[in-house]
Amino acid sequence: MPHLTEQLLWACLIVLSLVSPTWADGIVRGQVVSVSGGDVLELVDAHGLEHRLRLAFIDAPEPGQPFGDEAQSALAAMVLGRPVTARLLGQSDDGFAQAEVIEPNGHLVNLELVKRGLAWHDYFESEPKLERDKYQAAVAAAQQARQGIWALERLELPRDYRARAEQALRWRHFLVAALSGVALLGLIFSIYDKRISAWLARQDERMKASAAAGRLAHIRSEANAAERDRTRAIADQEMNRLAALRRASEQKGSKPT
Known part of the structure; x- marks a missing residue:
């Protein structure tokens, strides 16, 4: 019916x-x-x-x-x-x-x-x-x-299921966006880390070069000082020799004939 x-x-x-x-x-x-x-x-x-x-x-x-x-x-x-x-x-x-x-x-x-x-x-x-x-x-x-x-x-109820699924999808999109942001930050940090590492390496090389230049300058300074001391010693020896010759000549001239 x-x-x-x-x-x-x-x-x-x-x-x-x-x-x-x-x-x-x-x-x-x-x-x-x-x-x-x-x-x-x-x-x-x-x-x-x-x-x-x-x-x-x-x-x-x-x-x-x-x-x-x-x-x-x-x-x-x-x-x-x-x-x-x-x-x-x-x-x-x-x-x-x-x-x-x-x-x-x-x-x-x-x-x-x-x-x-x-x-x-x-x-x-x-x-x-x-x-x-x-x-x-x-x-x-x-x-x-x-x-x-x-x-x-x-x-x-289907409407509750759909709401839950939509909420889960929104969270998924949020997490994907967050992870993408973290990945982007990681990429940025990686790029800057490489740049910073390169800058530090250059600074280290400069410091090493500066230290080497300082050591070389010190060696040259010591060599110059040693050369000056050696020249002074030779001059003193020559002056002493000449003084000895002069005294000997004076003594010889003062003896009676």
Whole structure:
């Protein structure tokens, strides 16, 4: 009976889309060419236009979360490569059009994923009570049967998982930037260390050259002093010799003949 009700509802929507421009703007029919995660799909309409849709009223586990792969596989099995009808319900925060999608067998894809425990009911502020009750009943049935995510001991909402992943990504970018900064500082220090080492080596060579020049000057000074002492000694010897000759000559001249 619920299945028949869904079919009648969608039949009415399709008829209205044919006769009313307002409803025609809210209905898209086409073939699904790709799915992403458990709640995003892309379809191409009869005019070749691509429509990227997020399934309204639900939030499926992200890839990497428990049952994330199962949700994507279930969505692909229901709609990928098949013609579907989508009722557009505005835009999501990420800019995708939100829609309820019905597959060829008449199942409402959004609701079917909730029934299988492969998606949470995600409230709209303006969600009609009839829609809310329908999805809440599906959640209650899945919880009671411990279907999919409801069999887990610990649950993490996809929005919390995404926030945690984004925080981890921000930290990763921060660490990469910090490490890059450290590496850059290391490179700068390395360059300056080489320059400082070269400068110190030049200073050391200059000090060694200066010390060598000082030693050479000292040796030359000592040599000059020694040469002066030797010259003075020779001069003293010559003066003593001449004085001795003069005394001898004087003594010889003073003797009686």
